[in-house]
Amino acid sequence: MELYSSKVELSIVIPFYNEEANIDCLFDRLRKVLDDLQMSYEIVCINDGSQDRTLEKLLECHQVNSNIKIVNLSRNFGKEIALTAGINYTKGAAVVPMDADLQDPPELIKQLVAKWREGYDVVYATRRSRQGESWLKRLTAGSFYKVIGLMSQVSIPANTGDFRLLDRRVVDALKQLPERTRFMKGLFAWVGFKQTSVLFDRAPRHEGKTTWNYRENNCLKVWSCLKTIPQPRENFPITCISAICKISE
Numbered sequence: 001m002e003l004y005s006s007k008v009e010l011s012i013v014i015p016f017y018n019e020e021a022n023i024d025c026l027f028d029r030l031r032k033v034l035d036d037l038q039m040s041y042e043i044v045c046i047n048d049g050s051q052d053r054t055l056e057k058l059l060e061c062h063q064v065n066s067n068i069k070i071v072n073l074s075r076n077f078g079k080e081i082a083l084t085a086g087i088n089y090t091k092g093a094a095v096v097p098m099d100a101d102l103q104d105p106p107e108l109i110k111q112l113v114a115k116w117r118e119g120y121d122v123v124y125a126t127r128r129s130r131q132g133e134s135w136l137k138r139l140t141a142g143s144f145y146k147v148i149g150l151m152s153q154v155s156i157p158a159n160t161g162d163f164r165l166l167d168r169r170v171v172d173a174l175k176q177l178p179e180r181t182r183f184m185k186g187l188f189a190w191v192g193f194k195q196t197s198v199l200f201d202r203a204p205r206h207e208g209k210t211t212w213n214y215r216e217n218n219c220l221k222v223w224s225c226l227k228t229i230p231q232p233r234e235n236f237p238i239t240c241i242s243a244i245c246k247i248s249e
Contacts (some may be wrong), residue, residue: 005172007040007091008041008042008092008093008095009040009092009207010039010040010041010042010092010093010095010096011041011042011043011044011090011091011092011096012035012041012042012044012088012098013046013083013086013087013096014043014044014045014046014086014096014097014098014100015046015048015082015083015099016045016046016047016049016050016100017047017048017049017054017076017082018052019050019054020050020052020053020054020057022101022102023054023057023061024057025102026100026102027043027061027065028104029102029106029107030043030106032106033106033107033109037110037113039113041067041092042068042090042091042092043065043067043068043069044070044071044086044089044090045058045068045069045086046082046083047070047071047072048077048078048081048082049073049077050076052184055070055072058070058208069089071085071086071089073085080182080183080184083097083129083187084182084184087166087171087174087175088175090171093167093168094116094165094167094168095168096109096112096163096165096166097162097163097164097166097184098163099142099162102203103201103202103203104125104161105200107124108200109165110164111123111198111200112125112164114164115181115198116165119194120167120168120189120194121166121167121169121170121193121195122164122167122170122193122195122196123165123167123195123197123198124157124163124164124165124188124196124197124198125160125163125197125198125199125200126157126159126160126197126198126199126200127159127160127199127201128159128199128201128202136180153244154186154189154190155189156185156186156189161174161185162185162188164188167193168193169193171189173193174187174191176189177191193237
């Protein structure tokens with residue numbers, strides 16, 4: 001961890017796609033966490049072409065709390081691009097990407113910050129359990145990362161999503177990468193730095209159904225992970241098979 005000449009200590013980055021039902025509860029829980037932390041903060045909300053009242057509700061929240069910033073994309077670009085846009089917008093000494101559906105518990109941010117203050121540059125949240133997910137989804141999720149780990153020169157932590165804390169040095173390194181088709185979990189691992197994890201139990205979605213299309217998400221993960229993760233050429237067929245078997249995170 002290094003001191004960063006910013007008045008913002010903590011940036012929370014949240015991509016939104018048709019998440020109007022979760023916004024009130026999400027910000028209420030975030031407010032309590034941020035009050036406890038007593039850190040200067042910003043909440044960077046990326047509206048990824050939502051077709052419901054997500055943008056309207058975010059604008060209402062901004063009127064109440066100017067620390068809530070909104071990046072409104074011109075259409076739906078997908079989570080990886082939305083997450084990249086949000087991370088690039090941040091100013092904080094520490095940056096925490098998380099989902100809007102409350103499966104990433106805001107309360108865990110306090111543990112992420114505590115580890116960061118111990119000197120870690122990346123603190124990722126590892127799922128101890130995955131409530132509300134089918135056995136097939138759990139099986140394929142685990143298999144995907146095991147095979148990628150065996151075939152790749154970069155180790156991606158299993159049972160880990162985008163929910164983590166990134167030091168500003170890590171964010172600056174990510175911003176230098178040229179990839180346009182991105183698999184963010186691969187890039188988070190690829191940049192290195194001093195990393196550790198904290199465990200949590202992943203809850204079911206708070207409200208509504210997932211806004212991700214499984215087939216489109218799988219295609220994205222196949223293509224982007226093959227472009228992002230360095231691997232020997234002879235492993236390419238096996239990696240393709242494992243990626244095709246992957247069901248959305």
